[in-house]
Amino acid sequence: MGVRYLFQIGDQIVYPMHGAGIIESIEDKEIQGKVHQYYVLQLPNKMQVMLPVGKIKNFSIRKVVDTLTLENVLHLFHNGETDRTLNFKERYKSNMEKMKTGKIQEGAEVLRDLMRMNKEKTLNSSEKSMLGNARKFLSSELGLINGITEDQAIDLLNYRIGK
Structure with a gap:
């Protein structure tokens, strides 16, 4: 009797x-x-990560979304509203919580909101770092979905959402 795994070799997560x-x-x-x-x-980015099989459910890991889901997220990305009522501390906490979920829509919202803010005024160093992390997070998934490199995915992402 074989061991049952939540994910298999070759899965994109x-x-x-x-x-x-x-x-x-x-x-x-x-x-x-x-x-x-x-x-x-x-x-x-050529980094390897070892994740304990027995604790995998604690990490909010999920399979990569399909192309239809990605298109829906990018559509919502363009049409969604940015909450401008939060102060820096509240906004940073909210964005960090969204990034920790690992959900593509949450990561896309963080990227969208920080990109919009960055066009209006210079972000502080914490938010610049989060913007870069959100861009890498979304582009890594976009790259796997489309079978392209992360740099190509960043270019595609910038094109799709307007740099």
Whole structure:
């Protein structure tokens, strides 16, 4: 009887705050005398992440969305409203919570709102960093969906949403 895994080798998944990648393998590692199983996730930036199989549900990891879902998110991206009533602290906290969910729509909202704000005034260093992270997060998934590099996905994303 084989072990049941939530994800399989070759699955394209999204790891919140890090982006999308492909599960390359499932490996056993001995740590402090105990053997644990890990998903080995290859991210587009050549970084590998090992995620414990037994705790995978704690990380809000999900499969990469399909092209129809992506198109719907990009449509909502263009037409959604930005909440301009929040002060910096509230906005930063809200954006961080959205990014931690790993949901594509939440990440797209953060990117949209920060891009709009950046056009109006210079963002502070924390929000500039979050803008870059949100752009990488969305472009990594866009790249996997379309079979292109992350740089090509950033260019496509900038084109689609208007830099």
